[in-house]
Amino acid sequence: MYELNLPTAVCVPGSIVEREVIEGYVAARRFLTRTPLRLHLGCGTVLLDGWVNVDVGGTPDLTLDLRYGLPFPDASVDRIHSEHMFEHLRLADGQLLMTEAYRVLRPGGVMRLGMPDLESILGRYSSPDWRDQPWIQDQAFGWVDSRVAFINVSFRGWEHQYLYNESELRLRLGRVGFAQVQRVGWGESSHSDLTGLETRPETDLIVEAVR
Ligand SMILES: C[S@@+](CC[C@H](N)C(=O)[O-])C[C@H]1O[C@@H](n2cnc3c(N)ncnc32)[C@H](O)[C@@H]1O
Structure with missing residues (x-):
């Protein structure tokens, strides 16, 4: 024991x-x-x-x-x-x-x-290619139509608590x-x-x- x-x-x-x-x-x-x-x-x-x-x-x-x-x-x-x-x-x-x-x-x-990686998320946020990632292509994320929506999902989606x-x-x-x-x-x-x-x-x- x-x-x-x-x-x-x-x-x-x-x-x-x-x-x-x-x-x-x-x-x-x-x-x-x-x-x-x-x-x-x-x-x-x-x-x-x-x-x-x-x-x-x-x-x-x-x-x-x-x-x-x-x-x-x-x-x-x-x-x-x-x-x-x-x-x-x-x-x-x-x-x-x-x-x-x-x-x-x-x-x-x-x-x-x-x-x-928070760093790459922030990098994408600042990049014209922010849409260029596989999960955003998923139909469920069709509503993610701006970089602000993208950064909010990254922080708050999937029950994320801390990046x-x-x-x-x-x-x-x-x-x-x-x-x-x-x-x-x-x-x-x-x-x-x-x-x-x-x-x-x-x-x-x-x-x-x-x-
Ligand atoms: C995004 S999923 C990742 C699952 C798997 N590692 C993968 O990469 O496919 C996060 C996993 O963490 C588990 N998880 C979250 N909080 C937990 C906790 N407090 N205790 C145990 N597991 C937890 C969830 O149930 C879920 O299966």
Whole structure:
């Protein structure tokens, strides 16, 4: 057994959140013997072999609300991967999850985060080619007929809560202890089990942070 690491900020004793967190710890137990232990956070419908696919909805391997932390012991996880998930968390929730990632990763463990890049969104906003991106061509976004509509959707659409650029992501990762953060290319990594993971062309800010 290991000690429960209940995030005190969200865990009022006896509350529904506390019960949910404890249930998460119980559900996570079956993965603790995996070697290596790899977590895929906010997996959606992308279920990766060899990874514990985690999401709050759908049919993942492990159902968790990631705002309440990671129900794994300290220094027990080898890899964390997440694509297009952190921008769905408010800054405080994102910082808590980064803190948790740092806690559960083994020394030398790596977290790979991919998300839209605020810098390229702002670049597009200022460019005459702002329409030139695949998602805007989708019929559902036929109403996005101006650059102002485009920038509003980027910030507020898809339940986005907080957009990062590279320096912001480095700042937030650094605040929780990640000293070694490297920007990497789409699908590329010096770690063989972190190559070829991205599925979305619009994932254009990708970093690997080493514990
Ligand atoms: C834009 S989707 C990305 C899904 C997948 N990674 C992909 O690239 O197709 C964001 C995912 O994050 C999940 N998510 C958002 N907030 C979450 C939370 N608090 N806890 C767990 N998952 C969350 C959503 O349920 C959703 O599946």
